[in-house]
Amino acid sequence: xxxxxxxxxGVPLTGAPLGADASDLGSLLKRASRGDNEAFAGIYDxxxxxxxxxxxxxxxxxxxxxEVTQEVFLEVWRQSSRYDAERGSALAWxxxxxxxxxxxxxxxxxxxxxxxxxxxxxxxxPDHDTTAEAAQASxxxxxxxxxxxxxxxxxxxxxxxxxxxxxxxxxxxxLLDLPVGTAKTRIRDGLIRLRDTIGVGR
Amino acid sequence: xxxxxxxxxxxxxxxLSGAYAVDALEPDERARFEAHLRQCADxxxxxxxxxxxxxxxxxxxxxxxxxxxxxxxxxxxxxRPLPPLPTEGPVAAPVEEAAPAPVVPLxxxxxxxxxxxxxxAAAAVLIxxxxxxxxxxWADDQPGTQLTAAERxxxxxxxxxxxxxxxDGADAAVVVSRxxxxxxxxxxxxxxxxxxxxxxxxxxxxxxxLEPDRLxxxxxxxxxxxxxxxxxxxxxxITVEPDGGSEQPTSDPIAFYSLDS
Ligand SMILES: [Zn+2]
Numbered sequence: 001x002x003x004x005x006x007x008x009x010g011v012p013l014t015g016a017p018l019g020a021d022a023s024d025l026g027s028l029l030k031r032a033s034r035g036d037n038e039a040f041a042g043i044y045d046x047x048x049x050x051x052x053x054x055x056x057x058x059x060x061x062x063x064x065x066x067e068v069t070q071e072v073f074l075e076v077w078r079q080s081s082r083y084d085a086e087r088g089s090a091l092a093w094x095x096x097x098x099x100x101x102x103x104x105x106x107x108x109x110x111x112x113x114x115x116x117x118x119x120x121x122x123x124x125x126p127d128h129d130t131t132a133e134a135a136q137a138s139x140x141x142x143x144x145x146x147x148x149x150x151x152x153x154x155x156x157x158x159x160x161x162x163x164x165x166x167x168x169x170x171x172x173x174x175l176l177d178l179p180v181g182t183a184k185t186r187i188r189d190g191l192i193r194l195r196d197t198i199g200v201g202r
Numbered sequence: 203x204x205x206x207x208x209x210x211x212x213x214x215x216x217x218l219s220g221a222y223a224v225d226a227l228e229p230d231e232r233a234r235f236e237a238h239l240r241q242c243a244d245x246x247x248x249x250x251x252x253x254x255x256x257x258x259x260x261x262x263x264x265x266x267x268x269x270x271x272x273x274x275x276x277x278x279x280x281x282r283p284l285p286p287l288p289t290e291g292p293v294a295a296p297v298e299e300a301a302p303a304p305v306v307p308l309x310x311x312x313x314x315x316x317x318x319x320x321x322x323a324a325a326a327v328l329i330x331x332x333x334x335x336x337x338x339x340w341a342d343d344q345p346g347t348q349l350t351a352a353e354r355x356x357x358x359x360x361x362x363x364x365x366x367x368x369x370d371g372a373d374a375a376v377v378v379s380r381x382x383x384x385x386x387x388x389x390x391x392x393x394x395x396x397x398x399x400x401x402x403x404x405x406x407x408x409x410x411x412l413e414p415d416r417l418x419x420x421x422x423x424x425x426x427x428x429x430x431x432x433x434x435x436x437x438x439x440i441t442v443e444p445d446g447g448s449e450q451p452t453s454d455p456i457a458f459y460s461l462d463s
Contacts, residue, residue, distance in 0.1 A: 033283045041275060048271070053262035069266050070274055077278045081286040087250045095257035103225045141261040162226035163259055169221040170228055184227075188220025188252070195255035 025090035026083065033081035040077055047091060048073070051098045058102035058166050068105050072098045089200075103166040147197040155190030158183050219245050223252035233371020233391045285353065352427040355379045355386045364459045368392075372422075376438045376459040383433035385461075387440075389424045395442055402447045404455075405430040406437035417447050437461050 025046060031039035051072055056065040075097050083093050148156050154176060161172045162183075173183035218235045221227050227235060239245055355361060358379035365375045373390040387403060395401050401418035405428060415428045418440075428438070439455040441448075 033286070035283060037275060037278055040278060041271075044271060044274065049263035049265045050260060052266040053264040054260035056264050057260070057262060066266060066270055070270055070277075073274050074277060074281060078281055078284050080283050082284065087246075088254050089257075092254045092257040095260055096253050099256070099260070100225050140258070144258055144261050147258070159224065159256075159259070162221065162224045163256055167226065168228050169226045172226065184221040185217060187224060187226060188217060191220045191223060191252040191255050194258070195251055198255060198258055200251070200254040200258060 025094075026085050029076075029080045029083045029090055032077060033083075040073075040080075043076065043094075044073055047094055050091070051094060054095060054098050055102045057164050058099070059105050064105060064109070065102075068101050069098075072101050075101070092200075099163070106166040143198065147194050150197045151190045151193055152186075154178070155186050155193065158186040159190045159194070162187055216242070216245055216248075219248045220252055223249050224256050229391070229393070230371055236391070237371065285357070351382070351384060352386045352425055355382045355384045355427070358382050362461070364461075366457050366459070368457075374440070374457060376461075378432050378435070378438070378461055380433050383431055385428045385430075385432035385435065385438055387418075387424075387426050387428065387438065389418070389422070389426075391422050392418075392424070394420055394422070398445055399442050400445050400447060401456075402441050402443040402451075403428055404439040404441065404451065405432060405435045406439065406461075408434050408436055410436070412439060412451060414447065414449060417443075432461075435461055 025043060028039045028043045028046075032043060048069070052065065052069045055068045055072065056062065059065040059068055072094075076094055079097070083090055087093075151159070157176055158169075158172050158178075161167045161175055162169065165172075167175065169184040169187060170180065172178070172187070173180050176183065178186070215235060215238045218227060218231060218238075222232065222235050222239075235245075239249065356377055358381055360381050361377050361379045363375055363377045365373065367373050370393060372392040374392060375388045376385055377388065378385040385405070392401075395418075400420075403415040403418065403426070404412040405415050406412055413430055415430050416426055418424060418426060432438075438459040438461065439451070440457045441451045441453050441455050443452055
């Protein structure tokens with residue numbers, strides 16, 4: 001384990017972690033759970049670009065990504081009463097749903113193509129370039145990049161393969177030539193460091 | 203929370219929190235960890251905080267086509283938001299608490315009854331824990347919203363719930379309300395039926411006959427309202443049948459829920 005350095009980059013790492021209207025989102029969700037579709041439209045307008053950006057990055061295929069994004073927001077509508085502000089921000093709740101759906105989609109697509117025997121190696125080639133380049137020059141993206149700079153290379157790679165590649169930790173271990181069972185520890189250590197650097201969740 | 207963090211991969215179940223937070227566990231591990239989460243407040247807090255951190259990673263913004271927004275706003279009109287969860291202990295994940303109950307009818311509604319002795323013993327071997335409990339009705343009924351039939355069963359004062367836990371980590375619960383006359387099955391992380399097969403539901407009549415009911419949708423987490431009359435049913439069974447379902451069971455039930463009353 002290498003020590004956590006002081007923030008070497010002149011970018012603020014703390015502050016409103018997930019957008020200024022985080023608490024607003026919570027109250028919109030509350031209204032949506034009572035069937036308020038205008039509140040839902042507000043949630044959509046505030047978060048669709050973030051959600052779709054994540055889904056597109058994981059799923060890659062634009063048409064399928066649109067389907068998944070649609071599924072995500074339908075699920076957000078249905079589950080809106082289940083959001084619990086004590087457990088985290090509304091945006092993180094949404095992104096958790098989006099990530100799970102996106103990962104389910106790539107895994108089931110993979111299983112289907114494996115069945116059809118059209119499964120190809122391409123699915124196992126991580127697209128490091130798009131992963132690195134796609135981040136826009138927004139403040140948020142700079143904060144994230146700064147935070148990622150605090151991770152070890154293997155922690156960062158393991159998290160990116162899991163989060164954006166949708167790989168299981170076992171697959172991540174194989175991709176990174178790590179002993180089985182160690183990728184999950186890298187992912188956890190990296191996420192803990194990311195959390196503590198950015199100052200979210202605690 | 204990181205003070206006692208294990209430093210090696212090990213078999214420590216707590217160490218799965220990070221991979222769980224980014225959906226990177228293998229299916230069996232996920233089931234195991236979710237069971238652990240129900241008992242471990244530290245891991246619940248850690249997962250919440252790590253999801254918060256992971257969410258920050260998805261900073262790319264790509265605006266979806268405007269048509270998607272229009273479609274969604276039209277679609278939600280046909281979907282009623284779920285009621286709040288009953289206050290029954292912690293919930294592991296915000297995702298997929300109760301998937302909608304996709305309607306997967308048999309080719310045609312079959313009224314034929316089959317006389318099949320109950321093969322409960324075979325099922326019992328598979329079942330690690332069985333318990334019955336009276337469900338609490340929702341603490342706060344939502345005025346002005348229409349409950350679906352499944353939700354009325356789940357919310358009924360006389361709802362009885364029987365939970366079964368499978369060795370592979372899956373859970374499947376049957377909730378029956380005599381007053382509503384219907385039964386609902388809720389599955390959690392249920393492995394899909396083998397290729398070419400489907401899970402079929404059966405209602406046992408007071409005469410001991412198994413009446414064919416719905417097929418389970420091809421989803422790990424599902425909520426399915428059974429078609430049949432559950433006001434006097436004495437049991438609910440699940441069997442593995444060829445795709446499309448059967449008129450009568452072709453195999454022993456993988457689970458049987460006895461509804462003695
Ligand atoms: Zn734990």
